[in-house]
Amino acid sequence: DADVTQTPRNRITKTGKRIMLECSQTKGHDRMYWYRQDPGLGLRLIYYSFDVKDINKGEISDGYSVSRQAQAKFSLSLESAIPNQTALYFCASRGSTGELFFGEGSRLTVL
Amino acid sequence: DAKTTQPTSMDCAEGRAANLPCNHSTISGNEYVYWYRQIHSQGPQYIIHGLKNNETNEMASLIITEDRKSSTLILPHATLRDTAVYYCIVKVSGNTGKLIFGQGTTLQVKP
Numbered sequence: 001d002a003d004v005t006q007t008p009r010n011r012i013t014k015t016g017k018r019i020m021l022e023c024s025q026t027k028g029h030d031r032m033y034w035y036r037q038d039p040g041l042g043l044r045l046i047y048y049s050f051d052v053k054d055i056n057k058g059e060i061s062d063g064y065s066v067s068r069q070a071q072a073k074f075s076l077s078l079e080s081a082i083p084n085q086t087a088l089y090f091c092a093s094r095g096s097t098g099e100l101f102f103g104e105g106s107r108l109t110v111l
Numbered sequence: 112d113a114k115t116t117q118p119t120s121m122d123c124a125e126g127r128a129a130n131l132p133c134n135h136s137t138i139s140g141n142e143y144v145y146w147y148r149q150i151h152s153q154g155p156q157y158i159i160h161g162l163k164n165n166e167t168n169e170m171a172s173l174i175i176t177e178d179r180k181s182s183t184l185i186l187p188h189a190t191l192r193d194t195a196v197y198y199c200i201v202k203v204s205g206n207t208g209k210l211i212f213g214q215g216t217t218l219q220v221k222p
Contacts, residue, residue, distance in 0.1 A: 004154070042212040043155070090154050098143060098202070102154030 003027050006091050006103035014111050019078040021106045023091030029101075031094035032074040034058075034066060036087040037105075043090065049074055081110040115199045120217040123193075129186040131216050133199030136180040142202060144175060146184045147212070148195040155198070155212070158184065189220045 004025045013019055025032065034046040035058075045058030049068040063085060065077045078085055086109050092100040116134040123129040135144065145160040159166055159173045161182075166173045172185040186193055198215040 042214075088152060092154075095157075097160065099145065099157040099160060100147075100155070101157060104154045105152065107152075 004091060004093055004101050004103040006089075006106045008106060009104065010107045012109045012111065013081055015080075015082055017081050017110075019081050019108065021076045021089055021091075021108070023074045023076070023103060024072050025074075025091075025093040025101070026072065027093055027095070027101060028071070029093035029095065030071065032068065033092045033094070033100065034064075034074065034076045035090045035092065036060070037090060038087050046076065046089075078108075081108075083110045086110045114211075115201055115213060117197075117199050117213070117216045119214065120219065122219050122221055123186075123189045125191060125220055125222050126188055129184075129189040129193065129218055129220070131184040131186075131197050131199075131218065132181065133184070134181045135199070135201045138179050138201050144173065144179075144182050145200045145202065146171070146173065147198045147200065148193075149198070149215075150192075150195040158197075189218075191220050191222065194218060194220045 007022050030051050033048045035043040036046055037043050044060050046060055046064050047058050047066040048056050052068055052071055055066055067075045089106045091103045094100055143160050143162050146158040147155045148158055149155045159168055159171050161173045161175055163175055163179055175182045196215040196217050198212045
């Protein structure tokens with residue numbers, strides 16, 4: 001089983017809809033991250049969390065919110081989805097020496 | 112975090128060693144060298160990291176020059192499944208998790 005699991009893996013939605021992407025990890029890591037990947041732009045950090053209830057903005061947090069209610073879970077929400085939020089989203093947790101363990105990704109399409 | 116330079120693409124014959132270079136001439140004393148790879152839109156996979164000593168794990172070896180301005184990732188016996196984009200990243204271990212993946216090296220392993 002994967003150490004970092006993301007759901008859903010694929011989602012198509014319409015402009016204005018609320019979307020939640022969920023992430024859970026079994027590695028017992030305190031630090032978790034949400035990234036988005038767009039063609040030619042690499043990975044960009046949306047939000048990160050160092051512990052339960054700790055939330056920090058990344059490079060591109062506008063239009064997104066997150067929740068960290070438990071050590072193992074870190075969810076990303078799009079309150080009102082727009083087409084330019086169409087992207088591949090990755091969740092990650094961080095090991096003790098800085099290495100990141102990524103989920104398989106959630107492909108979101110906003111029409 | 113220091114910038115890295117990698118060749119855009121490389122080919123390697125199946126079963127042979129793949130040597131992927133990375134230049135990081137502006138690396139600071141407390142910055143680690145991390146290697147990740149991404150296989151066609153899957154989540155990035157952590158491979159190995161090091162500070163100044165050479166490192167080896169079950170996936171690869173990392174050779175860091177004495178002046179730390181460059182490094183080489185070695186896949187000792189490349190297989191077709193090693194075809195991926197390989198990213199060299201230099202960062203402080205304890206920073207916020209912001210990653211600059213850059214364009215990486217596309218490694219094509221050929222039969």
